[in-house]
Amino acid sequence: MTAAAGQHLYERVARELAGRIDRGVYRAGDRLPGVRSLGRDRAVSVATAVAAYRWLEDAGYVEARNRSGVYVRERPGGRLAQPAASAPRSRPVPVTGQDMVLRLLKAANDPGVVQLGAAVPDPAFLPTGAVERAVSRAARRHRARAFGYEFPPGAPELRRQVARRMAEAGCAIGPEDVVITSGCQEALSLALRAVTSPGDVVAVESPTFYGLLQVLDSLGLEALEIPTDPRDGISLEALQLAIERWPVKACVVVPNHSNPLGFRMSDGAKHGLVQLLCDHEVPLIEDDVYGDLGFTGPRPGACCALKPDADVLYCASFSKTLSPGLRIGWIVPGGRHLDRVEYLKYVSNMATPGAAQLGVAELLESGRYERFLRRMRSDYSRAVARMIDAVTRCFPAGTRVTRPRGGFVIWVELPGNVDTFELAVQALDRGVSIAPGRVFSASHKYGNCMRLSCACRWDSSVDRALMTLSRLL
DSSP states (O other), X not given: OOSSTTOOHHHHHHHHHHHHHHTTSSOTTOBOOOHHHHHHHHTOOHHHHHHHHHHHHHXXXXXXXXXXXXXXXXXXXXXXXXXXXXOOOSSOEEOOOOHHHHHHHHHTTOTTSEEOSSOOOOGGGTTHHHHHHHHHHHHHHTHHHHTSOOOTTOOHHHHHHHHHHHHTTTOOOOGGGOEXXXXXXXXXXXXXXXXXXXXXXXXXXXXXXXXXXXXXXXXXOEEEEEEEETTTEEOHHHHHHHHHHSOEEEEEXXXXXXXXXXXXXXXXXXXXXXXXXXXXXXXXXXXXXXXTOBSSSSOOOOXXXXXXXXXXXXXXXXXXXXOSTTOOEEEEOOTTTXXXXXXXXXXXXXXXXXXXXXXXXXXXXXXXXXXXHHHHHHHHHHHHHHHHHHHHHHXXXXXXXXXXXXXXXXXXXXXXXXXXXXXHHHHHHXXXXXXXXXXXXXXXXXXXXXXXXXXXXXXXXXXXXXXXXXXXX
């Protein structure tokens, strides 16, 4: 330990270097001293120097390049202002008009379309080779199980690994608390079915993930949109007023690197959210699918870790970090909802594919997942910064764009009377897919906004796609 109480020596070295980067002593693209040189300069061991660079990499300051060294990273910036906090309607509304989403999803399978709409990472960002090998090994090793039913709650090996990973987000759970699902979308659906009935009111962020709106629509639920800030997240004051005025039966929040705004709620805001909902006996459905993909600092904590007796149903998946096609997600519904969720999972589709479950369990147990995450965080951060720079160059004056702290999507607010729904239709005819703002709102707000996915393989076709959008605008 150093003289600074509670601070390790490697952390002190790392923070000194971070300060130099912040002050511009080292700039984006500069190569930092090698670990041996850093050790000599700071009179520390090579192990301490390696730990300091690892801290800086986790914090988003640097990237390690194979056989080349450690370099200062480009960090999201740009000249455009961020959008203001949303101001949706203050009453529940049925969810309608989600048909455009189907066109977006179909476009995601068209190799002739540049994919900027669906939040599906290009395979280049994912450890597809490692996933393929792990699933193949699992299928050979567990032949009888891999091609049979892994009835709810799911493969014990995978539930054990999920419980271990959730401990890193502060959640003290056991494998018996986890139910494996077919992606996070099914986890959200099971959570809502467990705590609501058709006609009930559900509080959601505004804008919110259109997949959630589709689930609400399919279950006959009404959405109550709550004002949300692109930097701080859902407004707790507005949420409290809404709960006091309307019979809210559940609240769905994405506290870490929200889709589409990208914000990360502070620990204090998370505490306030959990306590507010506890006081009013409203279940919290926590969507943490982007929690592992923060650009800076340690992995943010989960709301379900803050108050053990709170009614929190935690949902997540490996779709953004391993493979969207595996459809491996999970839900931790809490003791009062566990039996109900297991039953609903069984009657919905009986089981999640066994080979995929066993393959992911093997990959997690190997310890390689954390290494994959380190690379992905760096790649996603660069992709977001690159897209923000491109939007800054190509889009008209007055455009606003978010500065996400994790994930791989940005929210763009366009000036004037631009209709991004019409823009999306015309762009799709020209081979470019975007997500228009209206599909992120039950009340069809955000007509001049759109979400862009940054996790695309960047080549000349992406440049041409952005120029196409610029000309249409």
